Amino acid sequence: MQRAGVALAEAVAGDYREIGGMPEDARLLVLAGKGHNGGDALLAARALLSDRPEARAVVVLCFGDKALRPLAGRSLDWVRCDAAGRVEMMPAEQALAPEQRYALCLDGIYGFQFRAPMDAASRALLTAVNEHRGIRLRAAVDLPSGVAETNADTIFRADFTYATGIVKQPVFSAQATTSVGRLRYLDLGFFALGEPGGTKERVLTKAGLGPLGVLRPAQSDKRTFGHLLVVGGSRSYPGAVVLSVRAALRSGVGLVTAYVPERLAPEYAARHPEAMWVGCPETTAGSMAAGTVALIRERLSRATALLVGPGLGAESETIGWVANLAADSSVPLVLDADALRAEVVAGIRNQAFVCTPHAGEFQRIGPRLFADEKFTAPRGVLVLKGPMTRITDGNTIYHSPFGGPVLARGGSGDILAGLIGGLLAQAPGDPLLAACRGTVWHGRAADLLARTRGQVAVELSEILEQLGPALIS
Template structure:
């Protein structure tokens, strides 16, 4: 799903009006009706007081359409005009008159704190005060209205975007944004729905189709995309009856040091569970017995050193390589890592101490094979790209970094985001249960396993992040956030694949895995 910028939203409206030979008021009617239908389908006429707060622009016009349909369907509606300017949009005025013709209770004007209504905790508030076009400071009395609505604890539904929230920058003060329980966004979500800095303003969101020209949506290139089930299904590579392990790659996981062999074990297990045909782990000598005992499905190569890696030497022609999990940053490990990067030509995933070494030795970045995948958590990202002022600055720096070194940069977090070729790919699976040791190693293993199976680097990164999060979403229902651990995520990968497939595709999977060695 594409995420449109503010300018693209306006352009989409304009093109839709032209191509569909409708007026802007007709498009507003369509948008407001979509909001009403969503509310009506859930409330089914329940006698709950509904308070619709409208600004004097087009977002307010949307609210007036919603109010009119609620009134016409017998709901208990109070409509308020948040009167912060003498200027009104043309379509606001059209729908203001239409509402007046449909109700004896004309909209109430609010111009100061003295006009504030009482809102009950069981009421519903519809926020249509400011939309994506907000470009002015918010008056103090409107900030006080936001505080009143939040304090009421009434269910608050924002139309398109919470009032006071910008699409392309942070608000100056948290109090200048209306707290919404749910946002009903027109056609596509907004980038700010996914950023850590703006997460406090977003509880839930849904997208409503308002009939924006499909050709415009299809043809328009956007800066950001939401990656969900529909998107990854287009990449999924099904298996046939005569598939065998030689068709699905042989991946190498390099890492581990004394006391941190578990990181490699988790990555290797995740790579195999994600579908890799063969997996080899390259570890210091102290990792040989633990890996052979705990994970017999993996092959093991060892360094000559007992406690950490001092050289990376192998002769096998691997399909993809993941490196860094538990690796450590000993000086001879850094030397070995540098030598490896200078000679490696295979698709590459770098995590954990591999990233820390790159931060310590930035000159090594020029040796990365094109489209290498880097998977930093926030602190590792800061070491690579430097500190940032806010999330918008972070994304700007991340895009510049990824472009400079021609890499896929996977920024881990609540909405893990892959950055590639100046575009953002935002994942929507996952939950707080992933905030536990080892889940990053699991992600590295999954992505490396997908790379080895022939997915291109961007697909492997996005599909891997999706599977990782979806597995966590499935597993957490049985274990809860606090009790889920990294190996549980590996155990859920199979269920994540099954969830991805249609019933027909599930039936096509081999009934007896023993036939496919």
């Protein structure tokens, strides 16, 4: 429990940086229930108060002090002893009076044992917390109170939910989405997620990036780290392919060759000479014409992966030759954006591939990847982008708790596709690893950007500058 409290305090303080950092004189509101969740919240407050001598805490014991279980009671004693004079016990009505102001509210009322219905006092408390305008950030321990196997009619609305050691399955339910906020996983050395109904599910952690932060072999050259071909760009969407190429260049891949409309190639080559830019014939509307296939095939035998789609456009001629290219490719594929078409996915035969759709694009290709709710692409990997990006190879579902609203901008998917493509080129035999590692890396960089610059006044391309720090922080 002490480990959970310290980890929770550190995580909350880190996420608070997205809105300028927790004030030194922060006022905390702790909602403590009977058991371990209440103890975790109290110990987190203890750690936050220890780091901030001017901070104060208000504690609401939602079921009274006599209902506290031994460990929760001990946690209360510790926080009151260590922050003597800075912890005030209050009834809920007083703590949530309209004039009260708090930098942080920690919800530790209910844990996994909650079963609806909820008692009237708890329902009134949660309603008051949800409606209170003087709370800057709301954080739930393990589960927002009211979320469990059977949800209550009133649920704590969290900005962040911090899973301590084990992620509880209810946080992924559709009914809980608006209450969970952003999920954070605090690895305390336990397993990450159970296996409900026999379906394996896991939560990705930053440990998966570890191998990218080690020294590279001294006896290596550019061919050691793969060769990625990137195919994309059009007159209508000229910037997407640039973001993908720039992300691929940051992925550690040895070589990048980009195929773009011929009128764009000179400008792109001048701006980003690290990549090899190949100008391709254009349609009258400015997309790449069918003659592009011959140019790609000239170098395909020297490539280790192929990324198709960023900014490609949806002209029928273009989609037609992309489908042929995907069907005949001798290297693993990453399909993104306009390449995510049913006819393209349907033509893939034996090669490994990664699809990176958002919800709308998934509607186009989902019927080709799933039948009777089963994933039917034996060598395929699906990266379903969203507030909680999910990845599956048909055997296991991986949830990524990284990133946030800073990624809700055009170009985010192009950067992710470039990262996954570059990683796949370096390890073409493991598309699932490339997809998971690229997703975590992308999300971690976004978190660092938000903590450095905030969520609002940023440009998406700034994520590229955080890719290096994301590997070593």
